[in-house]
Amino acid sequence: RRLVVLVSGSGTNLQALLDEIAATGAEAYGAEIVAVGADREGIEGIVRAERAGLPTFVCRVKDFADRQEWDAALAEAVAAHEPDLVVSAGFMKIVGKEFLARFGGRFVNTHPALLPSFPGAHGVRDALAYGARVTGCTVHFVDDGVDTGPIIAQGVVEVRDEDDESALHERIKEVERRLLVEVVGRLARNGYRIEGRKVVIQ
Numbered sequence: 001r002r003l004v005v006l007v008s009g010s011g012t013n014l015q016a017l018l019d020e021i022a023a024t025g026a027e028a029y030g031a032e033i034v035a036v037g038a039d040r041e042g043i044e045g046i047v048r049a050e051r052a053g054l055p056t057f058v059c060r061v062k063d064f065a066d067r068q069e070w071d072a073a074l075a076e077a078v079a080a081h082e083p084d085l086v087v088s089a090g091f092m093k094i095v096g097k098e099f100l101a102r103f104g105g106r107f108v109n110t111h112p113a114l115l116p117s118f119p120g121a122h123g124v125r126d127a128l129a130y131g132a133r134v135t136g137c138t139v140h141f142v143d144d145g146v147d148t149g150p151i152i153a154q155g156v157v158e159v160r161d162e163d164d165e166s167a168l169h170e171r172i173k174e175v176e177r178r179l180l181v182e183v184v185g186r187l188a189r190n191g192y193r194i195e196g197r198k199v200v201i202q
């Protein structure tokens, strides 16, 4: 299976996938990353991709007349690599209709909270502010909402009294990276069906 991974920041989830595939071998893992895309320049996620010798592309919203044109360009840039599965690993943009028309049903996102709690760009901060005693991470298919698509897997992380946002986020990411590696491998190796809100992995 061919994976395209989209990033916006440090890319440690991307790195976890790269390390797993290097350790296991693409054959046994069931997938290889064929390209990495981003919505901004100068991020570590792109450096990690270049270090791994992967093709990269950057689609910045401000380079396009409007959001719809950006969305179409992003879809084109991803499609050029003929992915079987697209993985949003810390990609901080909401894709639009055209992208979903082409990749819906094979576009997976990882979110650092237990959806449907705390969707959006500040899931870790929101869980902390709310006083949640447990939070975690969710790997789900992307639909036309914000963090609302069918859930594939979740991992639970205790919130500690001394936690601030970055400490909690770092602890969530330790679980999240393992969860994403496991889920992407299973989707790639076994195939899957989406039945309403249920995801069935063969």
Ligand code: GRF
Pocket (backbone or CB within 6 Å): 007, 008, 009, 010, 011, 012, 013, 014, 045, 089, 090, 091, 110, 111, 112, 173, 176
């Ligand atoms: C992840 O926790 C992801 O869920 C969130 O931002 C973080 C990205 O981390 N959207 P990285 O770029 O993979 O290190």
